[in-house]
Amino acid sequence: MSYTVLARRYRSTAFEGVIGQEPIAQTLKNAIKSGRIAHAYLFSGTRGVGKTSMARIYARALNAPATIPDCPVPPGEHEYPPEDVQQRMATAIMAGDDLNVIEIDGASNRSVEDARQLIGNASLAPTGNARFKIYIIDEVHMLTKEAFNTLLKTMEEPPAHVKFILCTTEPHKVLATIQSRCQRFDFRNLPSARIAEHLTNVLKQEKIEAQADAIWQVARLGNGSMRDALSLMDRLIATGKFPLSAKILEEMLGLPPVEQVVGLVEAMAAGDIGKTLTQTAALIDGGIAVEQFFDVLIERLRVLMLVAACGKDSELVELADDARDLAATQAQSFDAAGIVHMIALCENVQRTCKLSSNPRALLDAAMVRLALAEKMADVSAVLQGGGQAGFGAQKKN
Numbered sequence: 001m002s003y004t005v006l007a008r009r010y011r012s013t014a015f016e017g018v019i020g021q022e023p024i025a026q027t028l029k030n031a032i033k034s035g036r037i038a039h040a041y042l043f044s045g046t047r048g049v050g051k052t053s054m055a056r057i058y059a060r061a062l063n064a065p066a067t068i069p070d071c072p073v074p075p076g077e078h079e080y081p082p083e084d085v086q087q088r089m090a091t092a093i094m095a096g097d098d099l100n101v102i103e104i105d106g107a108s109n110r111s112v113e114d115a116r117q118l119i120g121n122a123s124l125a126p127t128g129n130a131r132f133k134i135y136i137i138d139e140v141h142m143l144t145k146e147a148f149n150t151l152l153k154t155m156e157e158p159p160a161h162v163k164f165i166l167c168t169t170e171p172h173k174v175l176a177t178i179q180s181r182c183q184r185f186d187f188r189n190l191p192s193a194r195i196a197e198h199l200t201n202v203l204k205q206e207k208i209e210a211q212a213d214a215i216w217q218v219a220r221l222g223n224g225s226m227r228d229a230l231s232l233m234d235r236l237i238a239t240g241k242f243p244l245s246a247k248i249l250e251e252m253l254g255l256p257p258v259e260q261v262v263g264l265v266e267a268m269a270a271g272d273i274g275k276t277l278t279q280t281a282a283l284i285d286g287g288i289a290v291e292q293f294f295d296v297l298i299e300r301l302r303v304l305m306l307v308a309a310c311g312k313d314s315e316l317v318e319l320a321d322d323a324r325d326l327a328a329t330q331a332q333s334f335d336a337a338g339i340v341h342m343i344a345l346c347e348n349v350q351r352t353c354k355l356s357s358n359p360r361a362l363l364d365a366a367m368v369r370l371a372l373a374e375k376m377a378d379v380s381a382v383l384q385g386g387g388q389a390g391f392g393a394q395k396k397n
């Protein structure tokens, strides 16, 4: 049997299931209830945040309202088909193959001609006693000019039974003439905590064991996109190593082990130059480039800065509980202002390293400087290659 990816198997089928987009779901439901259903909508947002899912659910609510519990029925004169027929429609809509809910991919060139034809057919009434003919056009900004023109023409005077839901990751590329005919909804990037929560549920249903660390790391790497996080989880599951752990993920992606990074910062905080250099060497020997080394260190410092500034329970801190506690302990050695300077120093040296014939030496020197932060000269002076002025607030005693 072929494997269906998690992102497809776990597509939301009801308004409530579209995580993180509750305000949009609420507005759409209200629109149905009050009968103020727009002719055209523009859904914008990063990939994998629920635009297509929401579009299908909205289409389902319009054409098969009986299949959604507590969903208001669009007012107006229309006799909806019996419930079993609506149920069949709903299944087809959610699978993307209902005849009256037409999905067009603006990005794939081949279908642009089709798109033109399909949109051209908008004036024909919906089939099978369906109420609306709904066009879901994905990546609408990629449509060819001819397709756009056809779309515009139809959108100017749409037949009463036609609705458009345009989706895009790049709203600024959608013609102003199209935008002005749409009601626009901006889908937000999903917070890691919500992604982690969903991943946990999915894994539970899949009966797959995973450590919280691994789940949080996958959630964070999703960068606000649920689909990206689910795809990464697919890859992690494909390793066949259970329970899934941060270590397996790090190996898979060639990321440095978190403990090593944590250990490095600990050595720096303790002002232990020897250990700082040993930990630095361990990370580099593990195979990461100097540039990535700084990326990783900066990210860790950022986490500590967030903990120092906002407290460990802040939702800005995207870590599993254990890792959160550990970060809180580590953050006690620093204050937020000090970390700002450390990040600035790292960033600066990272840039210099790109031009240097001996980046490793610059890296080691920077690490010694950070370990010596307390005794160190003002960072801005150091950055200019200058003197020993009195900056000493990076680490707390």
Ligand SMILES: Nc1ncnc2c1ncn2[C@@H]1O[C@H](COP(=O)(O)OP(=O)(O)O)[C@@H](O)[C@H]1O
Pocket (backbone or CB within 6 Å): 006, 007, 008, 009, 010, 011, 012, 017, 018, 019, 020, 021, 045, 046, 047, 048, 049, 050, 051, 052, 053, 054, 167, 190, 198, 226, 227, 230
């Ligand atoms: N907000 C969300 N809540 C739950 N799952 C989501 C969400 N956004 C995306 N997904 C997951 O990602 C997959 C693709 O989502 P989709 O709606 O096609 O995103 P988009 O159209 O924004 O690229 C869905 O099948 C679902 O598994």
Ligand SMILES: [Mg+2]
Pocket (backbone or CB within 6 Å): 048, 051, 052, 053, 138, 167
């Ligand atoms: Mg989509």
